[in-house]
Amino acid sequence: MMKRTIFTLISFLAVASASVASDSAIKSKLFTAFAMTKAQQASSLPTDSGIFLQGPGDGAWDRIGPVIQAMNSVASDPSDPSKIFIACGNGIVRSLDNGASWRMVTGWRESDFTKISIDPRNGDNIYAASVWGVSLSRDGGESWQAANKGLAEQYCRCVIVDERNSKRVLLGTDDGVYESRNRAESWTAVRNSPKSNILRMARSGADLDLWIAGTEGEGVFLSKNDGKTWESASSELEGTNVYAVALNPKTASKMAAGGWVAGVWMSDDRGKTWKDRSAGLPSKNVTAMTYDPVHTDRIWVSTFEEGTVFSDDNGETWKDGNLDGAYVLDMDVIPVVD
Amino acid sequence: MFFESNVFKGRSFAGVLCSVLLTVVAFAQQPPEVELSDADLIRQYRERCDYVIDQTVAATDPNDLSRGSSFTIAANLRRGANLDWARQRLRLSNDPPSGAMFWMHPMVLLMENGRGVLNDEDWAFIRELWRTYFPYRGDTENHWIMYYVSLYLAAEMFPDAGAEAWYNGKTSVEIMADAKEYILDWMRITTSYGQGEYDSPNYIEEYTRPMALLVGWAQDSELRQKGNMMMDYILLDYAVENLNGLYGGAHSRVYPRHLLQPSLTAGAAHGWLLFNQGEYLSNGGNIMIALSGYTPPPILFRIATDRDKAYVHRELKRTRWRFRHASSEAYEIDGKSTIPVYKYSYVHPDYILGSSQGGLLQPIQQQTWSLVWREENAKGKSNTMFGIQPFSSPIEGTMYFPSDWDTVTDLIARSKVDYDSEDKLEGGSLYEQVFQHESTLVALYDIPEGTRFPLINTLFSRDVNRRVEDDSGWIFGQGGPVYIAYRPFAAGDWKPVDWTGLLKGGAGAWFSTGFAELSEGSECFVSTSLKNGYIVQIAPVSEYETYADFQDAIRALSVEFDLEPTPSVRYTNLDGVELTARYGETPTIDGKLVDYAEWKLFDGPFAQAERESQTLEMIHGQERYFLDFKNNRVETSVLSE
Numbered sequence: 014m015m016k017r018t019i020f021t022l023i024s025f026l027a028v029a030s031a032s033v034a035s036d037s038a039i040k041s042k043l044f045t046a047f048a049m050t051k052a053q054q055a056s057s058l059p060t061d062s063g064i065f066l067q068g069p070g071d072g073a074w075d076r077i078g079p080v081i082q083a084m085n086s087v088a089s090d091p092s093d094p095s096k097i098f099i100a101c102g103n104g105i106v107r108s109l110d111n112g113a114s115w116r117m118v119t120g121w122r123e124s125d126f127t128k129i130s131i132d133p134r135n136g137d138n139i140y141a142a143s144v145w146g147v148s149l150s151r152d153g154g155e156s157w158q159a160a161n162k163g164l165a166e167q168y169c170r171c172v173i174v175d176e177r178n179s180k181r182v183l184l185g186t187d188d189g190v191y192e193s194r195n196r197a198e199s200w201t202a203v204r205n206s207p208k209s210n211i212l213r214m215a216r217s218g219a220d221l222d223l224w225i226a227g228t229e230g231e232g233v234f235l236s237k238n239d240g241k242t243w244e245s246a247s248s249e250l251e252g253t254n255v256y257a258v259a260l261n262p263k264t265a266s267k268m269a270a271g272g273w274v275a276g277v278w279m280s281d282d283r284g285k286t287w288k289d290r291s292a293g294l295p296s297k298n299v300t301a302m303t304y305d306p307v308h309t310d311r312i313w314v315s316t317f318e319e320g321t322v323f324s325d326d327n328g329e330t331w332k333d334g335n336l337d338g339a340y341v342l343d344m345d346v347i348p349v350v351d
Numbered sequence: 352m353f354f355e356s357n358v359f360k361g362r363s364f365a366g367v368l369c370s371v372l373l374t375v376v377a378f379a380q381q382p383p384e385v386e387l388s389d390a391d392l393i394r395q396y397r398e399r400c401d402y403v404i405d406q407t408v409a410a411t412d413p414n415d416l417s418r419g420s421s422f423t424i425a426a427n428l429r430r431g432a433n434l435d436w437a438r439q440r441l442r443l444s445n446d447p448p449s450g451a452m453f454w455m456h457p458m459v460l461l462m463e464n465g466r467g468v469l470n471d472e473d474w475a476f477i478r479e480l481w482r483t484y485f486p487y488r489g490d491t492e493n494h495w496i497m498y499y500v501s502l503y504l505a506a507e508m509f510p511d512a513g514a515e516a517w518y519n520g521k522t523s524v525e526i527m528a529d530a531k532e533y534i535l536d537w538m539r540i541t542t543s544y545g546q547g548e549y550d551s552p553n554y555i556e557e558y559t560r561p562m563a564l565l566v567g568w569a570q571d572s573e574l575r576q577k578g579n580m581m582m583d584y585i586l587l588d589y590a591v592e593n594l595n596g597l598y599g600g601a602h603s604r605v606y607p608r609h610l611l612q613p614s615l616t617a618g619a620a621h622g623w624l625l626f627n628q629g630e631y632l633s634n635g636g637n638i639m640i641a642l643s644g645y646t647p648p649p650i651l652f653r654i655a656t657d658r659d660k661a662y663v664h665r666e667l668k669r670t671r672w673r674f675r676h677a678s679s680e681a682y683e684i685d686g687k688s689t690i691p692v693y694k695y696s697y698v699h700p701d702y703i704l705g706s707s708q709g710g711l712l713q714p715i716q717q718q719t720w721s722l723v724w725r726e727e728n729a730k731g732k733s734n735t736m737f738g739i740q741p742f743s744s745p746i747e748g749t750m751y752f753p754s755d756w757d758t759v760t761d762l763i764a765r766s767k768v769d770y771d772s773e774d775k776l777e778g779g780s781l782y783e784q785v786f787q788h789e790s791t792l793v794a795l796y797d798i799p800e801g802t803r804f805p806l807i808n809t810l811f812s813r814d815v816n817r818r819v820e821d822d823s824g825w826i827f828g829q830g831g832p833v834y835i836a837y838r839p840f841a842a843g844d845w846k847p848v849d850w851t852g853l854l855k856g857g858a859g860a861w862f863s864t865g866f867a868e869l870s871e872g873s874e875c876f877v878s879t880s881l882k883n884g885y886i887v888q889i890a891p892v893s894e895y896e897t898y899a900d901f902q903d904a905i906r907a908l909s910v911e912f913d914l915e916p917t918p919s920v921r922y923t924n925l926d927g928v929e930l931t932a933r934y935g936e937t938p939t940i941d942g943k944l945v946d947y948a949e950w951k952l953f954d955g956p957f958a959q960a961e962r963e964s965q966t967l968e969m970i971h972g973q974e975r976y977f978l979d980f981k982n983n984r985v986e987t988s989v990l991s992e
Contacts, residue, residue: 050762050765053762053765054765055765055766055768056765056766057765057766079485079518080485081485081486081487082451082487083487083490102487102488102489102490102753103485103487103488103519104488106519106520114520115520116514116519116520116521117519117520117521120529120532121495121499121529121530121532121533121536124488125490125753127753144674144753145674145686145687146686159686161686166675167686168674168675187675210675212755229756230756254755254756254757256755256757273756273757298757300755317757317758340758
């Protein structure tokens with residue numbers, strides 16, 4: 014999962030502003046990718062699905078992109094946010110004109126994408142995780158090739174390009190965390206990585222050496238040495254399926270994790286201790302979370318079909334962020350041309 | 352060896368039916384006519400095709416704009432009937448469009464049959480749909496082939512259309528190239544390794560429909576020819592395990608209503624149209640086939656209906672692609688994991704007993720083994736028997752679906768409402784092992800403590816009559832022309848097939864419609880022993896003077912079994928053949944290990960295909976029909992004596 018911070022984004026915005034129309038403003042915005050499943054009864058189809066950007070006002074959401082079933086995530090090119098890429102069941106759908114038109118840029122061999130990460134220094138290099146493995150593009154999404162050399166399991170849900178070294182890419186797979194140091198030409202298992210399915214992965218913008226991962230069945234893990242080694246971070250979450258993790262973009266000591274029946278747990282001491290912040294949540298089945306790009310102490314949390322909420326007081330209280338009935342598959346921050 | 356050979360390419364019967372007179376024929380069920388000439392078989396088949404189209408048009412109420420699918424609209428367009436209704440219904444039924452590939456392929460059928468009939472305004476409306484509605488490609492094999500065939504043909508109608516004309520932002524040229532590559536790759540994999548979604552009595556039409564579209568309307572000669580060959584291939588797969596239209600044996604996917612009443616399936620509907628079996632059923636696949644002009648080679652008719660002699664037929668299939676938990680048995684095809692499925696069917700004039708080896712071979716709807724028996728009129732009959740370990744686990748869900756561990760079971764059950772129920776009638780299990788020799792089937796189960804539904808169910812339908820629980824431990828019964836002997840290895844109880852509780856909320860829609868009526872009077876033998884197993888021994892009634900004689904013969908057989916530490920059995924069947932097995936090990940037949948390594952794609956008296964051959968040889972008597980997908984070639988020949 015690419016977790017952008019305000020600080021990181023500022024540098025991208027400077028680059029991006031040069032390549033977009035002068036009357037456009039570039040902002041970082043929260044997005045959700047979801048399927049409306051609560052009302053889905055006696056049917057294999059959700060009643061709605063799509064990618065939505067945070068709109069004006071708390072809990073307002075504006076759709077972007079076409080309506081397709083199984084839209085799992087979205088990314089934009091940090092160096093030109095008018096280039097938007099949607100990861101969906103059908104493949105990857107791209108817009109080069111800030112959402113005015115869309116084109117499916119993958120062929121039949123590529124499908125079921127879960128996450129996209131774009132090289133912040135060269136937007137031609139795009140990495141896409143899918144349940145079939147990794148696909149990469151060297152030409153801004155015009156063409157794609159499989160990039161699974163070295164992977165024990167191809168199923169993967171998280172991919173992040175290292176913004177300090179864009180040859181380096183970290184991947185969350187069904188066999189733990191893998192690393193490439195050659196732009197996904199090959200992969201190597203990361204030592205001490207949890208060996209279970211990596212459900213979510215994020216990197217701190219405040220401390221680039223700090224990474225967090227949520228796992229299937231093994232709780233939450235932290236790496237404090239830039240992803241080289243990992244250790245279990247919370248005894249309270251051990252054995253839990255952790256679908257959601259977040260690192261505060263301003264304060265590296267603050268972080269959060271959430272999972273199935275686990276609710277939300279938060280730490281303000283770099284993961285040494287964790288507090289249950291589930292009181293007031295509409296459900297303890299948490300599927301996604303992220304810190305707000307503008308109000309950086311605000312954390313957003315999505316629960317399975319019971320709505321999305323946010324807190325401005327480190328989880329002491331929660332406010333309604335709408336999306337009742339949604340199964341939020343991803344929630345994160347991307348740069349957009351507003 | 353061959354003294355006559357006829358190689359031909361590019362068969363297409365599109366348009367043939369247009370010239371056929373509108374003859375409505377009363378198609379009461381008739382006994383199969385023997386020794387019909389090829390010309391007679393084709394003539395009768397085309398009459399049935401006309402009947403399908405005519406019935407569809409006759410069922411149209413031009414004053415009712417609330418009903419009528421794209422299939423119905425297409426049939427009316429073909430006949431030039433109810434055109435005002437058709438145009439209005441086209442608009443109303445697509446406001447808005449939905450259903451993804453289930454919208455796409457009937458829409459293509461409508462378009463192809465609307466050539467020269469629909470006006471410019473109609474076409475503008477249709478093209479706007481293709482420009483704005485972004486269908487999901489789906490997550491199953493049948494979804495993908497329907498999606499790509501439909502998309503190919505839609506683009507082929509407008510070959511010069513630019514990217515702005517299509518929802519996916521690709522040009523017609525790009526769409527056709529991508530779709531054709533997928534279609535040909537699917538054919539290559541199917542004819543090399545076996546179909547993934549194999550032998551489904553329901554989903555057979557999700558394959559015959561797109562193939563019919565290719566046969567009827569593809570302008571690309573390779574796709575039209577291979578579509579025709581693939582149609583033959585799929586229908587042979589059905590014909591060879593067909594008992595008067597009923598699709599026998601083990602199945603990848605089947606719904607509970609069809610499990611209980613095999614005559615209700617799309618396969619049975621195809622049996623009537625293609626082979627004059629059973630009764631006419633209104634069926635979308637039949638409409639598509641009838642409109643396409645596809646004509647089955649006569650050898651298919653003869654294979655489907657020749658049941659003079661019993662035979663063993665083996666097939667090699669594969670599981671659906673496995674994303675996760677692929678297991679040590681897995682192998683890869685082009686980077687995707689699957690495991691082999693070994694199918695075995697004993698096709699007798701009076702019944703089909705068929706099985707796969709068990710395990711999680713397909714998600715949700717697998718039928719590991721089944722018995723169907725002949726009924727003169729199978730309508731309303733529950734002429735079947737099968738067993739199941741009702742397995743439900745996120746292992747299965749995440750193996751086959753790109754979903755989360757904690758939500759996958761819930762989301763599956765939103766549409767397949769019985770998935771997470773101990774009363775369900777379909778599905779594979781990690782804890783079952785099955786093997787078979789002709790009329791004898793052995794199942795073993797080793798269920799771990801803590802399994803969600805720690806039991807096994809065996810269906811004794813309401814049409815298994817004269818049930819006797821014998822002191823010997825055998826349970827006897829009679830289903831139509833067959834005697835059944837069932838020997839459970841552990842005690843059990845009788846439980847009605849009753850989904851009343853499960854369906855209280857109205858869940859399931861058509862899935863469960865009329866289920867009480869379908870299941871009434873049927874029972875399952877339910878055993879909760881974790882170490883378990885049973886023998887099923889079938890025999891034709893005609894081979895015994897009395898029912899008591901059959902029972903005596905069974906009682907005299909040698910049965911030895913142990914459940915601890917691992918279930919095992921040694922059994923000598925009615926033919927004196929000894930079957931042995933220990934759970935988790937390869938079984939033996941008369942002391943010889945069953946050789947799965949030698950299993951062919953098709954292996955029986957009517958069909959032969961080697962692994963990775965991309966060929967299929969159909970044989971009936973001296974008649975031979977050979978499909979060669981590598982060389983895009985069909986060969987008919989007559990074998991020498």
